[in-house]
Amino acid sequence: MKNPTALQDWTLEIIVSILRRGAFEPDSFDFKEALPHSKNPADKLHLRKSLTAFANSGGGFLIYGVKDDRTLSAEDRLVGVPSSFELPREFGNYPAQCEPSVEWRMLPAPIPLIDGNRVLHVFEILSTWRRPHAVFYENAAYFMKRTNKGNEDMSYAEIKNAFQEAEFRRSGLSLLISELGHMRSVAQEMLTEADKLNDLAASPDYPWSWSIRYSTTLLDTVLGNVFSFLAADPALWSLLCTTREKARASNALSEAISSAVFFRQNERVAILDTRVRQHLVCAREIVRASKEAEERIEKLL
Numbered sequence: 001m002k003n004p005t006a007l008q009d010w011t012l013e014i015i016v017s018i019l020r021r022g023a024f025e026p027d028s029f030d031f032k033e034a035l036p037h038s039k040n041p042a043d044k045l046h047l048r049k050s051l052t053a054f055a056n057s058g059g060g061f062l063i064y065g066v067k068d069d070r071t072l073s074a075e076d077r078l079v080g081v082p083s084s085f086e087l088p089r090e091f092g093n094y095p096a097q098c099e100p101s102v103e104w105r106m107l108p109a110p111i112p113l114i115d116g117n118r119v120l121h122v123f124e125i126l127s128t129w130r131r132p133h134a135v136f137y138e139n140a141a142y143f144m145k146r147t148n149k150g151n152e153d154m155s156y157a158e159i160k161n162a163f164q165e166a167e168f169r170r171s172g173l174s175l176l177i178s179e180l181g182h183m184r185s186v187a188q189e190m191l192t193e194a195d196k197l198n199d200l201a202a203s204p205d206y207p208w209s210w211s212i213r214y215s216t217t218l219l220d221t222v223l224g225n226v227f228s229f230l231a232a233d234p235a236l237w238s239l240l241c242t243t244r245e246k247a248r249a250s251n252a253l254s255e256a257i258s259s260a261v262f263f264r265q266n267e268r269v270a271i272l273d274t275r276v277r278q279h280l281v282c283a284r285e286i287v288r289a290s291k292e293a294e295e296r297i298e299k300l301l
Helices: 012-021 041-056 087-091 156-195 217-230 234-262 265-300
Strands: 029-032 060-064 104-106 118-125 135-137 140-142 144-147 150-153
Touching: 041 060, 041 118, 041 135, 041 140, 041 144, 041 150, 087 118, 156 217, 156 234, 156 265, 217 234, 234 265
Parallel strands: 029 060
Antiparallel strands: 060 118, 104 118, 135 140, 144 150
């Protein structure tokens, strides 16, 4: 049985199976019996280091309620956490104490043990674009990574590369926001001009219906540069692709409309009636998709 790679895959059966196999805690998960004692600064520091180590690597899982004694049987290691104890609320203080704060989520409901009074809590530590994360303690900064040996200090070169990648992501996303805003302003200008007319089948005498072009060269370049981390958010990637494809479709419609001036009057009206309406549909989609994409990107910066 493989170790879970998704939060919803963690079940009591899976955890018991891992314990029975005697699997060591690899780079993807860690068993914990309980939260650190309030008067134990060393354990508190260790937990924060674990959080940043997972966040600086590929993410991982913390499973609470499992005793750290490999001499015990799997069943005896499942000591659980009192179901009445609000562990998630207390746990949330630790990710918030990292810099920048570590993002996490948990199973919607804890996993109950047989006695019904004790449960297991599973938390997923997310690896986001905000890395690298650090722990500051007593005038020292700790940058950690997670390996098959557990928590390890990042090397100077790894820390330097992490900050360079972070700056690359931020600059790329900022440029992307700027380009989306420009494309939205072009689309909004077209919609504003169209609203001034009663007849959507505008003639080529109205420049907005045929002269507007969206430049997608910069957008194509930026999307290519940031694809490796944008692809992790399918919804955002879909919005960006919609914006680009609608811009391309709108450019093709502009070409079709501009050629309509050479047609006879009745043919021109028929062409414009169809093309202009499609043009405006594209513009509305560009406004919608680019705005939603920009809002999602701003949350990542």
